Amino acid sequence: MNFVDEANIEVIAGSGGNGCTAFRRAKYIPKGGPSGGDGGAGGSVILEASPRISTLLDFKYKRIYKAERGEHGMGRDCYGKGGVDLIIPVPIGTAVYDFETREQLADLVNEGETYVAARGGTGGFGNIHYATSSNQAPTRSDPGTAGEEIKLHLELKLLADVGLLGLPNAGKSTLLSIVSAAKPKIADYPFTTLIPNLGVVRIDDERVFVMADIPGLVEGAHEGKGLGHRFLKHLERTRLLLHLVEYPLEGMERDPYEEVQMLSRELSVFHERLGALPRIIVMTKIDLCPDRKLLEEWREKFSPATFIAVSAVTREGSEELLEAVWKGLCNLEGDSDD
Numbered sequence: 094m095n096f097v098d099e100a101n102i103e104v105i106a107g108s109g110g111n112g113c114t115a116f117r118r119a120k121y122i123p124k125g126g127p128s129g130g131d132g133g134a135g136g137s138v139i140l141e142a143s144p145r146i147s148t149l150l151d152f153k154y155k156r157i158y159k160a161e162r163g164e165h166g167m168g169r170d171c172y173g174k175g176g177v178d179l180i181i182p183v184p185i186g187t188a189v190y191d192f193e194t195r196e197q198l199a200d201l202v203n204e205g206e207t208y209v210a211a212r213g214g215t216g217g218f219g220n221i222h223y224a225t226s227s228n229q230a231p232t233r234s235d236p237g238t239a240g241e242e243i244k245l246h247l248e249l250k251l252l253a254d255v256g257l258l259g260l261p262n263a264g265k266s267t268l269l270s271i272v273s274a275a276k277p278k279i280a281d282y283p284f285t286t287l288i289p290n291l292g293v294v295r296i297d298d299e300r301v302f303v304m305a306d307i308p309g310l311v312e313g314a315h316e317g318k319g320l321g322h323r324f325l326k327h328l329e330r331t332r333l334l335l336h337l338v339e340y341p342l343e344g345m346e347r348d349p350y351e352e353v354q355m356l357s358r359e360l361s362v363f364h365e366r367l368g369a370l371p372r373i374i375v376m377t378k379i380d381l382c383p384d385r386k387l388l389e390e391w392r393e394k395f396s397p398a399t400f401i402a403v404s405a406v407t408r409e410g411s412e413e414l415l416e417a418v419w420k421g422l423c424n425l426e427g428d429s430d431d
C-alpha cells in the first residue's frame with residue numbers, strides 16, 4: 094500500500110551566522126577602523142503545495158528537514174552569505190498541524206501555496222555597526238540567533254467535490270469506474286478498496302467534477318473499527334456525499350434504510366461537518382431488482398431525501414444520478430454566494 098496520507102516530520106531552520114569583530118590593517122594606516130561583517134541569515138524551511146506529488150510517502154523515509162545556516166561574517170567588511178531556504182514540496186490538500194498541540198497551522202489547498210514552517214535565524218551584527226564618534230574601535234559583534242524548529246503533523250486530505258460513502262461492497266468503486274476514467278479495484282468481497290481513489294467525472298465539456306471513493310465504512314468506524322475513520326478525512330473537503338446502499342436481495346436479512354441511518358450516525362459522531370453535508374441516497378445494483386415497484390417503495394421510505402436507483406451493469410439511473418449531483422453542486426454554490 095503506497096498511499097500515505099499522514100506523516101510526522103521535524104523541520105529545523107538554519108541559524109544566523111555570527112557577526113565578526115575585525116579591524117582594517119593597511120600598511121600606512123596604523124589604527125584602521127572596524128571591518129567585521131554581519132553574519133548571514135539562516136535559511137527557512139518552507140512547505141509548498143505541488144501537483145507533482147500525490148501522497149506523503151516521502152515523509153515516511155525522511156523525517157528531519159534542515160535548512161542551511163547563515164555563514165559567519167568575516168573581516169574586510171565581508172558579510173556572511175545567507176543560508177538557502179529549504180523548500181519542501183507537499184501534495185496539494187496537505188493540512189499542517191503542530192505535532193505537540195495539534196493546532197492547525199496551514200492548509201495548503203492551492204498549487205504553489207506556501208507555508209513558512211520554521212523561520213531562519215537572523216545574522217549577528219559585525220563590529221562595523223558599532224563604531225561611534227567616541228568609540229572608533231569597537232570590539233562588539235553579535236552572535237546569530239538560532240533558527241526556529243518545530244515538529245509537524247501532516248495530513249493529506251483529498252480535494253474532491255463529491256464523496257462516496259457506503260458499507261463495504263456497496264458498489265462505490267464500481268460506480269466511480271463507470272462515471273469516470275478511474276480504474277479502482279473492484280471485487281465481490283468487503284474492503285476491496287484499501288486506499289482512496291479519485292476520478293474526474295465529465296458530464297460534458299462544461300460540467301466536470303471530482304469524485305472520491307474511499308474504503309467502506311462499518312458500524313463503529315469512528316471508534317476505529319474496520320478501516321475506521323482513517324479515510325473519512327478524505328471526505329472532509331467534499332461538498333456533497335453520495336450515500337450508496339445495495340438493493341437488498343430477497344432472503345437477505347438487510348434493511349437499507351437502517352443501514353443508511355447507521356452510517357449517518359457514524360458520520361455525525363466523527364465529524365459534525367461531514368454529518369451535515371448534503372447527501373443523495375443512491376440505491377445500487379438495481380439490475381437485481383425484479384420489480385420497479387419495489388424501488389418506488391424505497392424511494393418513499395427515504396423521502397424527503399433525494400433518492401436515485403442505479404445499476405452499474407445496465408447503467409440504468411447513472412445519467413439521472415450525474416444530473417442530480419450537478420444540480421446539487423450548483424445549488425450549493427448559489428448558497429455560498431449569498
Ligand SMILES: Nc1nc2c(ncn2[C@@H]2O[C@H](COP(=O)(O)OP(=O)(O)OP(=O)(O)O)[C@@H](O)[C@H]2O)c(=O)[nH]1
Pocket residue numbers: 259260261262263264265266267268278279280281282283284285286287307308309310377378379380381403404405406407
Ligand atoms: N449486479 C451488480 N453488481 C454490482 C453492481 N455494482 C457493483 N457490483 C458488484 O458488487 C461488488 C462490490 O463492488 P465494489 O465496487 O468493489 O464495492 P465497494 O463499495 O467499492 O466495496 P469496498 O471497496 O469493499 O468498500 C463487486 O462484485 C461488483 O461487481 C451493480 O450495479 N450490479
Ligand SMILES: [Mg+2]
Pocket residue numbers: 265266267277278279285286306307308309
Ligand atoms: Mg471499493
